[in-house]
Amino acid sequence: MRNYSKHLLKIFLVILINQLFAFRNNIVAQENKIEIEDLKATGSPAFTILGINPTAIERPQTPKAMGVTLLNAFNNINVIPKSFAFEVTPYWLSSHNNLEFEDYFNHQSAVQNLAFSVATSPLDSPSVGTSLSFGFRTMLFAGAPNSDLKKCKENYIRNLGKDNTRESILDQINEDLKHKALVIDSSYDKSARNPNDSILKIDSVYRSLILLEIKEVIKYRIKKDSANNEVLSKLNSSERPKFFDDYRNFLLKIVNETKFKDSDTLSNTRKDELYTILNTATDTISKSQDNIFIDSLRNVNKYRVGWKLETSFAISGDFKNDSTSNGEWSKLGLWVTPAYTLEGNIDLIGVLRYFGNFEANKITNGEYYAGARVLYKNGDFGVSFETLSKMQNKGKPSFRYALNLDYKLYDNVYITGTFGKNFDGSNIEGNGNLITLLGINFGMGKNPVVSLKK
């Protein structure tokens, strides 16, 4: 009953907040909007400076793929593609045969994280044409893995070791069977075969011999390896015997259940077929177990603690009427984001940002931003406090303070609230600077949009 009421309350809140969200949507449909996330840290800077969030981004993995992507997009040098989003990390386009997993996991360099981005988007109405932007970003300091991630890695490596052992046992079985087949073939052909037996009966006897031999080989190989203390030495004394017993029983079950295809000819390759069946079945064990860990490990940048420093740069140009001869510089952005993450999901983030607008290819209105944010997340709930100051070439500096609250209702559905003081003169109605925003986000818990004057 309690769960039912809680569920009803959630539905009611969704409906109520959906109405508020529709109202909020009208508020934020303004020019010059900039999201708090943009000031805190950038995603791909070429996308950020254009204010776009592309749904399809080209991310080539080889130099050839990169060339093809760029060639296809900019096929005609006089025509700028309308909606193009591209990011590449050059370091990973080539192989790095001496770079080992442990080194990369513990420490990542600026070169490894250096990414270049290119994007285009239509000019704001009433202008006709396209904006084109270039950008780069990197992590000068990338922190270190947190303790949960380290434990995940240890479990993963242990699991990979088990998989390696299974493959090694199967490999030994295969080698054994190559020799055994000769014995089966020669002894069977000479002594067991009755010339009056039908082909099907001969084949059936042959199958039984193979199955028996394979089972003996399986038991022998697993017994031999399980007695060797070097194999899977990292497993504890209760895990090791169970691993080998389970695997032996698994293989024997496969063999017992295997039905050979009907054939009217003798075949010397039945053992190969059975080896393939055993190998395929073993592969399914490894896939079912690894993916628990590898997806978490792949978020190695997301769960890093300690000092981090990200820097990004982007510049854009406008091409009226989509003609390269009408190109002019339009915007420039520089972000420096130092951060310190503590174990226990506490982030301390700073932001330094410069944003410039071009007129006649010269920067006129430059704006500097400096701020800090403290963020804490615990399960479905997140809270942060941020302060931001804005300084322009002319005029007094202006300040903003905001308390943000996030609560996860369902996957990718968040209630968000922001309360505080905005920059002077920046509220929608033109009066006051109080921030009171309540909304619902269908995304990653992004904060509400705040309008800024140009």
Next chain:
Amino acid sequence: MRKKITFDTQFLVSTNDIFLTIVIGNPNPGSSIVRLGEDVIIEGIVKNFKIGNGRSLKGKKLIILTTVQDFLINSNLTSVTFVLDDGVTTKKYFLDGTVDVDKDKIDYKINIDLK
């Protein structure tokens, strides 16, 4: 069934001790099992491991099986370098391969006759 890359070679031993190192690059995680004949002598991460003295190893076969999993989101390249060093000779055996599907594994097997 996942890919398997096999390589057969030989190493001329001397009277010195022979050391084995296995470098798994690109930077994917992996694990190895090293057999001398049928017997496992080490498993897991192998760095500067003493296999034995060249005189006692002569005529034997070193069989190494390394399982590597594709870890990086933006690359499907994998590689393993097996290094044998006895102070007189250093041999590096480099094998590489590309997985077809993201997160797939590749098994690298090298058979080295110690002569």
